[in-house]
Amino acid sequence: VKAGAGSETATGFVPQDRDQGAGLASAHCPMRVMRGLAKPRESGSEIDIMLGGFPGVLLRLRFAAEDLFFLSNGHISPVWYSVLARSGYFEVSELATFRKLDSRLQGHPTTHEGLPGVRIASGSLGQGLSVAIGAALVKKLNGDKSLVYTLQGDGELQEGQNWEAFMFAPFHKVDNLIASIDYNGQQIDGPTEKVLSLENLQAKFEAFGWHVITSDGNDMGEITKALHYAKSLTGKGKPILNLMSTQMGYGVDFMVGTHKWHGSAPNDDQLKTALDQIKETAGDY
Numbered sequence: 001v002k003a004g005a006g007s008e009t010a011t012g013f014v015p016q017d018r019d020q021g022a023g024l025a026s027a028h029c030p031m032r033v034m035r036g037l038a039k040p041r042e043s044g045s046e047i048d049i050m051l052g053g054f055p056g057v058l059l060r061l062r063f064a065a066e067d068l069f070f071l072s073n074g075h076i077s078p079v080w081y082s083v084l085a086r087s088g089y090f091e092v093s094e095l096a097t098f099r100k101l102d103s104r105l106q107g108h109p110t111t112h113e114g115l116p117g118v119r120i121a122s123g124s125l126g127q128g129l130s131v132a133i134g135a136a137l138v139k140k141l142n143g144d145k146s147l148v149y150t151l152q153g154d155g156e157l158q159e160g161q162n163w164e165a166f167m168f169a170p171f172h173k174v175d176n177l178i179a180s181i182d183y184n185g186q187q188i189d190g191p192t193e194k195v196l197s198l199e200n201l202q203a204k205f206e207a208f209g210w211h212v213i214t215s216d217g218n219d220m221g222e223i224t225k226a227l228h229y230a231k232s233l234t235g236k237g238k239p240i241l242n243l244m245s246t247q248m249g250y251g252v253d254f255m256v257g258t259h260k261w262h263g264s265a266p267n268d269d270q271l272k273t274a275l276d277q278i279k280e281t282a283g284d285y
Helices: 018-028 040-053 074-086 092-097 128-141 160-171 201-208 220-233 268-276
Strands: 068-071 148-153 177-183 211-216 240-245
Touching: 068 074, 068 128, 074 092, 128 148, 128 160, 128 177, 160 201, 177 220, 201 211, 201 240, 211 220, 220 240
Parallel strands: 068 148, 148 177, 177 240, 211 240
Antiparallel strands: none
16 A cells, blocks of 8 residues: 555545645546535545545455455445546446446445446445455465454444454454545544444454554544554454544535535536535546
8 A cells, every 4th residue: 555646656646745636636537526425524534545545445346365355334436436447447437327328326235237347336335344255264264464444424333234244354364455434423423422323343353353543534644653563563463453543524624523414416606616615636527
C-alpha cells in the first residue's frame, strides 16, 4: 500500500492528499452520481480510505500472489465505482448510468453485472470479513505470501456473522489479513450508540485476539502510515484490525456528522453548495 504523488501507477490514480482525493470524488460520483439516490454521507466518510489507503491493492483481479481487497459495506458504491472507473476498469462516462435500469452500476455492487473490479456482491452487510478470511486461508494453504484486506462499516458490526468471523480469525491465526473499520458512529437509523451501542470496539477486538491499531480515517497520510504499519505486523500469529475514526459526510458542512443523508440525494441547490466545498482536481465525466 503506497501513497503516491498524484501519479499514475499500474493500478490507477494515486492521489497525493485529501484535496486530490476529494477532487476525484467530486468529479466522479459521491455528489453528482448520488443525485440518483445513494449514500452520500457514507461515501464522504470513506473517500480517504478508498483513495489513500488501498491503491495497488483493491483493484487487482488475479488471485494467486496478489494482495486482495474485499469491500463489505457495499452501500459506499459511489466512491467504489469512482475509484474503479478512474483506475481504468471501465469508462468514466459509465458513471452517469448509476442506478439506472439495466446499468451495471447498481446501488450495491453485484457480480452478475460483470463489472470489472467487483469480486463479491455486498448488498447484504456483514459478510465481507468471512469472505476475506476464506481467501486468506487459501493463500496460507497455497504458500502464497500476499495479503488480504477488507473494509467494513461500524453499523454493519451489529450483524452476528461478523462476530463469528472475528472469533475465527485469531483462533486460526489468520495473520495475512488486515481488516479496516470505518468507525464513524452513525448508521441509517441514527447514532450507533442509540441504535445498538458497539461499546469499546478496541477492547473487544483485543479480547478476541486481534492486533488492533487506530488511525484517523479522514487523514490520507495517516491512513497510509497505518496500513504500512499494519503490513509490518502480518505473519506474527494474529490478524490485524485497523480501527479508523471518521466523520460522516466529511468535507461538506451540511452532511457532516448526521445520519439523515444515508439514503437521500441532494437537490440541485444542495449539490452546488456541496461541490463548491470540494476542490475538483480530476475532471468531470
